[in-house]
Amino acid sequence: MLHLALTGNIASGKSTVASLLAAHGATIIDADLLARDAVRPGTAALDAIVERFGPSAVQPDGTLDRPALRRRVFRDPVARDALNAIVHPAVGRLRDEQVAAARRRGDAVVISDIPLLFEVGLEHAFDGVILVDAPESERLARLQRDRGLLHEEAQAMIDAQWSSSRKRSGATWIIDNDGPREQLPTLVAELWQTIQALPLRGSSADTSL
Ligand SMILES: CC(C)(COP(=O)(O)OP(=O)(O)OC[C@H]1O[C@@H](n2cnc3c(N)ncnc32)[C@H](O)[C@@H]1O)[C@@H](O)C(=O)NCCC(=O)NCCS
Ligand SMILES: Nc1ncnc2c1ncn2[C@@H]1O[C@H](COP(=O)(O)OP(=O)(O)OP(=O)(O)O)[C@@H](O)[C@H]1O
Numbered sequence: 001m002l003h004l005a006l007t008g009n010i011a012s013g014k015s016t017v018a019s020l021l022a023a024h025g026a027t028i029i030d031a032d033l034l035a036r037d038a039v040r041p042g043t044a045a046l047d048a049i050v051e052r053f054g055p056s057a058v059q060p061d062g063t064l065d066r067p068a069l070r071r072r073v074f075r076d077p078v079a080r081d082a083l084n085a086i087v088h089p090a091v092g093r094l095r096d097e098q099v100a101a102a103r104r105r106g107d108a109v110v111i112s113d114i115p116l117l118f119e120v121g122l123e124h125a126f127d128g129v130i131l132v133d134a135p136e137s138e139r140l141a142r143l144q145r146d147r148g149l150l151h152e153e154a155q156a157m158i159d160a161q162w163s164s165s166r167k168r169s170g171a172t173w174i175i176d177n178d179g180p181r182e183q184l185p186t187l188v189a190e191l192w193q194t195i196q197a198l199p200l201r202g203s204s205a206d207t208s209l
Helices: 014-024 031-037 044-053 066-073 077-105 136-147 151-159 164-168 181-196
Strands: 002-008 027-030 109-113 129-133 173-176
Touching (some): 014 027, 014 109, 014 129, 014 181, 027 077, 031 077, 031 109, 044 066, 044 077, 066 077, 129 164, 173 181
Parallel strands (some): 002 129
16 A cells, blocks of 8 residues: 655645545545544543633534634644644544555555644655645635635734745655646646556554644
8 A cells, every 4th residue: 555645735725636636546534634523522632622722612512613723723832732732643543543444445545635744744654745835825815715714814824834845845746736726637647647656665654643
């Protein structure tokens, strides 16, 4: 089994690239989805969040109040570290379970979509790293246009991540998503060809964050 990482800064187009890779036959393991799963009502992680951030971190229906927490953690690195310390270990465990399941099924290409791959130092646990990149001004505009964020909110999320240039030097392959969306299928098809030509290797490293 080939186990690759897919990463890229916020609003770079990672999820769009992941969907295209899935259409080619890759199994995608999405850290943002796992992070949602990890804090479902009744989980130890959600209890720990309420303990650290108070009852205002959850909505009346008992689910995490994501916009409220977002506004707190992206302007406060200490709060962000505290949230990461609660959520990341649970995400790592869920990912390891999904990787093990993919291995049992005999999946050929598994791609773990991990936004904070470089920030948490996980890049060496994979057979290769795909980076999706787009200029900061473009990502800022996408966050405001597509997610309805205020300029300051979007900038704070961007500033919480490493710079593109730092990430580019650690990538095996780079998809520059700085043109029209319509060019992505061709870029991903070319990447898929490259991946198909790789020998199947086996990364057995523990990917817990
Ligand atoms: C703060 C939270 C509640 C905000 O939720 P929201 O629905 O608004 O955003 P979502 O989860 O869809 O994340 C969007 C993007 O924000 C960026 N991001 C999220 N968490 C972080 C973080 N701790 N540090 C830097 N960037 C982050 C990533 O690029 C991610 O793709 C949520 O992002 C969260 O629980 N973050 C901590 C867990 C985490 O690190 N998740 C990222 C992958 S494991
Ligand atoms: N080339 C492009 N031109 C314009 N918009 C794009 C392009 N590529 C992606 N988008 C849009 O930008 C937004 C971010 O894309 P996507 O969700 O794929 O990024 P992401 O890196 O997964 O983001 P996040 O880190 O927030 O999960 C989406 O609304 C998407 O439709």
